Each structure stands twice: as C-alpha cells, then as structure tokens.
Amino acid sequence: MKGLPIAITILLLAAAMRPAAAAWVEPERPLPLTADALAAAEGQAGGWVARGDGIAHTGAAAEPALLLVGDENWSRYTVETRVRFDEPTTGARAGLVFQARDAARYVYFTLERRHGGFFAVLGFQDAAAIERYRGESPLIEEVFTGDVSRHKELDAGEWHTLRADVEGAEVVCYLDGEPAARYWFMGTPPPFDHFGQVWPADPTHGRVGVIAAGCAARFEDLSVSPLKGESPLPTPLRGRRDAQGRLLPLRSYDETMRMLNDWMVTSAEVVDPSPAPASLRHLPPYLLTNWLSTDNRFWLLGGEYGFNHSISILGAVQYYYYSGDERVLQFARDLADWHIENRVPADAKVPHLIQSVVNWQEDGTWEGMEWGLEMDKSAYMGYALLRLYAASGDERYLNGARDLASVLRKYQSEEGNWPFRINALTGEIKEAYSCSQLWYVHFFDKLYEIDGKEEDRERSRKALQWLLDGPVKDNRWFGVYGDVLIGAESHDQWVPIETAIYLIDHRDEIVGAVRIAEDILDYLKRTLIVDYGFHPDVPGLLEQGSFSVVETIQEFRIAELYAKLYEATGREDYKQAAIAAANSTTWCQVSDGKMRQGLWYLAIDSPLVLSYNYQLCRIMGSIPETAPRDQNHLLHNTSDLTRIAYRDDGVSYATLGPGEETLVVRARPRQVTAGGEPLNRLRSWGFDEDGWWYDEQTGQLRIRHTAPAIEIVLEQ
Secondary structure, three states, X not given: OOOOOHHHHHHHHHHHOOOOHHHXXXXXXXXXXXXXXXXXXXXXXXXXXXXXXXXXXXXXXXXXXXXXXXXXXXXXXXXXXXXXXXXXXXXXXXXXXXXXXXXXXXXXXXXXXXXXXXXXXXXXXXXXXXXXXXXXXOOOOOOEEEXXXXXXXXXXXXXXXXXXXXXXXXXXXXXOOEEEEEEEOOOOOOOOOOOOOOOOOOOOOOEEEEXXXXXXEEEEEEEEEOOOOOOOOOOOOOOEEOOOOOEEOOOOHHHHHHHHHHHHHOHHHHOOOXXXXXXXXXXXXXXXXXXXXXXXXXXXXXXXXXXXHXXXXXXXXXXXXXXXXXXXXXXHXXXXXXXXXXXXOOOOOOOXXXXXXXXXXXXXXXXXXXXXXXXXXXXXXXXXXXXXXXXXXXXXXXXXXXXXXXXXXXXXXXOOOXXXXXXXXXXXEEEOOOOOOHHHHHHHHHHHHHHOOHHHHHHHHHHHHHHHHOHHHHOOOOOOOOOOOOOOXXXXXXXXXXXXXXXXXXXXXXXXXXXXXXXXXXXXXXXXEEEEEEEOOEEEEEEEOOEEEEOHHHHHHXXXXXXXXXXXXXXXXXXXXXXXXXXXXXXXXXXXXXXXXXXXXXXXXXXXXXXXXXXXXXXXXXXXHHXXXXXXXXXXXXXXXXXEEEEOOEEEEEEOOOEEEEEEOOOOEEEEEEOOXXXXXXXXXXXXXXXXXXXXXXXXXXXXXXXXXXXXXXXX
16 A cells, blocks of 8 residues: 555555455345244243233343344344343343354343443353453453443333444444444454454354343344444444544543543442452452453452552543542542552651552452562652642642652662662662653652752752663663563653653753654654554554553553644644544543453453543643633643632633643633733743733633733633
8 A cells, every 4th residue: 555645545444344245144124023033033041931012031040041033144234122121130131132153152232230220231252252361360251341331320110222233243232322332343453462362253143132131121122124323333443434534533532531530430339349358348449450341340459559540640630620520639539548558667678668569369458569669650659649739738648749759869879760679678679770760850840849949850850861861862661560570671652752741841941852752752663653553544552562462541642742742843744643543542432431451352451540631631732623622621731730610701720830731711811810910912822921822713722820820711
C-alpha cells in the first residue's frame, strides 16, 4: 500500500477485515421460532416446556440449560426474544444463545442477577480459552466475558426484549431497544502480541436458541431474521469511521471520562468481595486489587500499588478539577489513607516510604517483593499527596509528603539522580540505576511551590538535568516497573513520555524543549511503537520491551504526547495521530464504564486506575475541538486548585498561587476577574502577560493570573 493516499489505505484495511459477502450464510427470510418449532429443538439439560405463546424453563439448577435450533452454518443474522424471570435470585441468568457449535461452545447474551443487581452480559463459552485464563488467575469463571452493562433499576418480573445483531464473530446487542453490549470475538492478535492466540477458532457460525441457569424464566417471540443492524457492525476491534475513513470514537472523551469515574466511585456496589480474605472484605475493590475481570470479578488480589495508586490519585484530582465532582476525592483519600497507614515504620532504617508492590495473603496480611521498595514510587506518591492536599485542604497529606521528602533528600546523588530499589529495613541499595527520575522533579517542584524552600527547587533542577544528560541522550530508559527482575533492561515508555510532556509544558524555559520531545518520540518509534495497535491503521505503543502488548493506559499516553506536540508545533500530522490513538482506545471501554486493559487476551481484565482522566484532559486541552463545546470544564492548570465550582453562567476557582489555566466554556466570557480585579482580554496568547484569551470557534479559554481567586462570568 506504499504511496496510496491515507484515506484509500484506511478503507482498504477496513475492507480486508471483512469476509466477502458471498461467505455469509443467513436466513432467507424472517423465521419466527414458535413453540411448535421449539418442540423439535435440541435441548441440553431439562426443564423446557411449551407455555402459551412461548416456552419456559422451569428448573433452577446452576448448570446452564440450552435449547438450540436453526442451521449450524448461519453466520449473519439478527436473533431476538422477550424474556421474563420468575423470582430470580443471585446467580440467575437467561437470554439468547447464538453461533453455537454445540452445548459447550457458543456465544450468549443474557440478563444476569449478580452482586449489585441485573447486568446485560455478552460472553463466549469455550473450554480451550478458559483453560488458558485459569493459568493466569484461579479466580476466573467458566466463560470469557466480552462486554457487560449494569441495569440497576431493571424489573425482572416484566418482559424485556433482548436482541443480538450477529456478523461472524462480531456482535452488537440491545436491551429493550438500547445498546447494551458489543464485542468481536477475534482470537488472533497481531504478531507482536506477547500472549498470542486466545482460542483455537473464532465463533463465526452456528445455531441459535435460548439459555437459562439458576432460575425459572419464560421466553416469547423468539425469532431469527436477516441482519437488521448496520454492516459492518461497530465492534471494539473494528470501530466506526467517517466518510474519509478516519476512525471515530466509541463515545466522546467527556462521556468516556464520566462513565469511567461513575463506575469507579460506585465499584463497591457491583464487585462481590467474597473471594477476598474475610478480614479485608470491608475494603473497596480498588484497595484489594489493581485488576478486575471484565464482568467485575477479582482477577488477582494486590498489585503495583505505589505506581497505580499514585496515578489514580492524580487522575481523581484531575477529574475533580474537570467536573467539580467531589466523590472522586473520596476515592483519592481512600488510596492516600491506606498508604499513609501502611508506609514503612518511623523506626526503620529508611522510614516513611510507601509500599511499591502488595501481594495479599489468605490471612489478610500482605507481602512485598524480595528486593524491597522502589524509591521513585514514593516520589510519585509524594507528588500525588501534595495535589490531594491542595484539593482537599487536609494537612495529613501535606505532612505525609513532607515525611517522604525528609527521607528522599538523603538519597539524591551528586549527579542528581536517586537509586531505584532499596531495602527499607536495612538501608541496602538493591538496584542503583533507574531512568525514573521525573517524579522527583515534579515532587520537589510542587513542594517548593508550597513550602518555598530553595533547596527543594534545586533538587528538582538537578534531577531534570540528570535526565537531560542521561537517558534523553543515551536512551537508557529502563528501571521503572515492579515486575522486572533486578538487572534486567526492559525499555520503558512511561517516563520518556512524561519527560517529553514536561519539556513541552516548559518550552518557554528550556532551550530546545520541543526538539528534545520529538527526539523522545523517535526513540519510541524505534523501540516500542508497532504498526497495528487496537486497529490495523492505528499504531500501538507497547507497555515495555519485555512485555509486548498494547494497553489502553499506554495508548492514551502516545495520544497525549502527540497532542502536546501538536500544541507546541501546530503540525497536522501530530494532531491526527493523537486523535486516531485516542479514538481507537475509547473502543476498549466496557459498556458499564470501566476500561479494558486491552483487546484480545487482555480484554478479559480492567485496571482500576484513573490516569485516563488527565490523559484525556491533556488531549482536549491541546486539541480543543475534541472537548465538549456546550459545557464548562477546566482542562489544564499549572498551580493546583484549592476549590472549583461550576455554574451555567460561569466558573469560580482558587489556586495555590499564580498560574495559568486552560478551560472550555459554553459561551463567550463577559468578564474574568482575579482577586476581584478584572483581567484584560488578550489579543493573542503569549508566555508572560496576565489576562485572558478566548477562541470563539472552539470555546477554549486561557487565563494567566497572579492573584489566586478566579471568577469567570459568561454571556447568556
């Protein structure tokens, strides 16, 4: 395809993913499956009886009972039914079956009564696939869940219509006429993928029918017909495209964030705590694990708490700035409080450090790693605590950060860097080298802003200079993750991208900052960027050299780097690359709001992190047309906010000190004041003059101020 226009290339790639029309086998006409037709159906397990205008399952055994009809070669069709439960209890499920090869291998779309109410669940029963996953997690269930949505207020005693549009291994499902689940059960990932083939064969054809388990249920109006929905179906691995062939998002970035944060703050309602040790079941899910399965079950207990909790606190604070939703601050407090309560004791050789990796034990205790703790995660957490302190006003977080600083100051080398891993009880350095120094830059920068100690600002500058003289030049970007053995050199993308973004944000202070950021992008292209990410025409970013998978957290990372480069250079190719990567990643969101770790093998689990918030805010701040035009939101700030309140006619907030903010607002500002005094409207945006600048086309508002209290009044 070399030399073809990009739009043509995209369309050819999309077409290549689709079977030829002649390959589809579908019913010749609508075929209602009445009680008479079902009487001749093949049943798996008992309890099926004809009743009235439909059929009923009268048993309550936990073992699924299937009733299969139709042509085993059917590959494209719409199947639907109405279903009603009789007094369902937890574990009850009933709904549709399709692409069924036999009673042990089929795709299903069911309503299920679980912890937290009723859910619409789209999954794949395949013994070979489940056996693979069991090797990774003993907590996994019997099926692969592709998608799930919660329906908290559903009345199971009423009739509900289930519909599945099926095209090969792709499925889009509806509950009572509204989209409820979608997935493409493609088992073959791109060649780079660490895990390889997920299952031996995709569910591309088969019979249809109904399924029930753990309940009595009635079915009416079961029918199968030629495909009613759009073709090709808009599933996560395919997406939806505009007239030019460009990939569109599953939903807006604003809606993506809203659903994710709503799910996170209510996650205790939907996650059954019973697999956890009894003494821990009172904890919210995000304190028990970093990972859940797609259908809200524990994947593993514990995880890399230092890293994942730091990015989640920062993400929660960002969403508070964005929305004013104070619920996410409680989520952040839960994480911060746990780390303060479980930090290294004050009488240890190296006190106050936060825990890097936590492995929960059956008795409710936890263990770390044999190499001790990663010092950079304490800097990351210190930075997060300072930002949470500003947003909450709780001085415990400021004091916790100061305790961390009092220890970390002792370990900075003359060159400016810190060691990677340390035994906090003995003080022994277990691993010296780490590229992960930028969090010290952020931490001591922020501490200087609050406490005003010149020595902290100097520490930050020394650490930044070490990065510029070290990995920026020699590309020794390794020494970050807790799952890498001591001495192993696994190339990283998190720290180089964060470094590049820091340089772009400080391009008015650092000579050649944008050029250095572009050099870092070149490093990523040589080492960790692959041609096929989640979609064949959208490149993907691997997590690290020793773990070659594309994950949602990392794909949003490359999107935000491209977005910041577009902001700094105005290059259209950077803008389009950012939008493509971000749009691609939105298709990984589960229908209940949480984000999958990835696709293919990694589609089965979801990381309990909120880093997506600041990633999406950075993208919307740099590419304003991706932000919601009819709403008010803060997207970027240089000084932390102590409060924020949104109104239809304006926004009010206060910062710790002088700063700059980027917002999107729904109407032209009538007045912007700082400390009660009007700010001047600027004709153009520069780097030094206080005032405000507004773009009529996108609704972007930028403010620079010295006095901390800001009041924005919009025209009506």
